[in-house]
Amino acid sequence: MYKVDLPVDDSQDKVVEARRSAERARKARFFNPRQRVMGVDLDALNQQVLENKHKRSCEKLRNRDFDNLQRRQDEMLLLQDSNEKEKRKALQKDLNQFWDLQQQMKISHDVEVKGQYNLTIPESELGPSSMHIFEGEDRRRKERVKEQMRKKVKDLQEQMDDKKMRDKRAKHREMLLNNQLVNQDLMWAQQNAVEEERRKAALVSLWNDNQALAEVRALDRREQRRNEAADNLVEIWHAGTSDMLTETAEPAETYLGGGRPPHVLPDKWRGMSLAQLNHFHEQREQQRLEKKKQLEADKIRDAAWDMQLLKISKAGDEKDQKMAELRRQQRILMDQENKQLARLQQAHQHYLNKELYTNKPTRDYFAQFNTGCR
Structure with a gap:
């Protein structure tokens, strides 16, 4: 016989121990006399406090992110507006410079046609077909030029007035946008203040409720202690004055009447x-x-x-x-x-074998079959 040390299978014991641990944890969670109080769940209240703190911190972070985002958007709007103004200003400057350099009277097509510039051929050699303006034509040229100048001044003034009006409207829109943003910020600030007041009121109400529950719990404890002390005194007095410690059998019997047998009290029975x-x-x-x-x-x-x-x-x-x-x-x-x-x-x-089937068939017997055709 050889002694073999086989490994002990303790999986079943581990399963049983795990179930016992889970049951003890469940009982400690539901029936722990140090934490369980009638009408008050301390674990739930602590969990509510932690959840409220986490919620307030999340709201603060969210409000701070919203404020930063709004500030960045305002800065981007202001930067975009200033860039737009700079672009319009540069465009207007380039346009004025183009007008001053490229649209002068001396280099215009009308001057080349009607004026006496860029003429390299002497007038004595020019024929009638080379003339653009004959004597007696365009008698109202001066008035037309004056009218054109007046109209040009008028158009320029209208453009300046229109530009001033557009700038005024842009400033008005910017002012309205700024006022709207300010009002929105004020409204959000008021909403945050109202929400903060509500949160404070809820916390105060929760604290008052917890305080009231704590007072009720303290009163219940004092009342329970008084009742236990009174019950203990009554039990001590009853033990000292009753027939519990006597050897008589009569105190154990109580007669109910009505022809029924006497009822025996088990705590006072002393034998038959x-x-x-x-x-x-x-x-x-x-x-x-x-x-x-x-x-x-x-x-x-x-x-x-x-x-x-x-x-x-x-x-x-x-x-x-x-x-x-x-x-x-x-x-x-x-x-x-x-x-x-x-x-x-x-x-x-x-x-059959010895008498009936004695003659054996010969070859002639078999040859008589199949000797002709149809």
């Missing part, structure tokens, strides 16, 4: 009396005699039943023997009949 003991012994002796009679009757009934079973068993054995003898006789008759049939079969087979 002599009459009760005698009655108990008489009842026990009577039960013993009845049990003895019942056992004797059971023995007689069992003996009769065994005799009946024996008779039935004997009758069954005799019937089985008769059936076996009958089957044996039938088997003998069947064997004799089978032997007779075997002898008859052998005689018939001998007749």
Whole structure:
């Protein structure tokens, strides 16, 4: 014999221990007398306080992010507006410079056509076909030029007025936008202030409720202590003045009346009396005699039943023997009949082989078949 140290399978023990630990944790969570107080759940209140603190911190972070985002958007709007103004100013400057440099009177097409600039051929060599303006034509040129100058001044003044009006409208829109942003900031600040007041009011209400619950809990504890002290005093007085420590049996019996037997108090019972003991012994002796009679009757009934079973068993054995003898006789008759049939079969087979089928067919017998065609 070799001693083999097999590893012990403690998986079942681990499962049982895990279940016990979970059950102990569950009982400690629900039935811990140090934390469980009637009407107050300290764990839930602490969890609510932590959740409220986390919620307030998240709201502060969100408001700070919103303020930073709004500040960045305002700065971007101001920067975009200033860039737009600079672009318009540079564009207007380039346009004025283009007008001053590229649209002068001396380099215009009308001056080249109507004036006497860039002429390299002498006038004496020019024919009638080279003339643009004849004498007597365009008599109202001065008035037209004056009208053009006046119209140009008027258009320039209208452009300046229009530009001033656009600038004024832009400033007005900017002022309205700034006012709207300021009003929005004020509204958000008011909403935040109202929300903060509501939060403070909720915290104050929660603190008041917790304080009231704590007071109720303290009152309940004091009342419970007073009740326990009163109950203890009553129990001590009852133990000192009652018949609990006496040896008499009468205090244990209480008579209910109405012909009913006396009721026995278990905490005061000191045993049975002599009459009760005698009655108990008489009842026990009577039960013993009845049990003895019942056992004797059971023995007689069992003996009769065994005799009946024996008779039935004997009758069954005799019937089985008769059936076996009958089957044996039938088997003998069947064997004799089978032997007779075997002898008859052998005689018939001998007749067929020795007397009936004695002539064997020759080749001529087989040659007479299939000698012609259809």
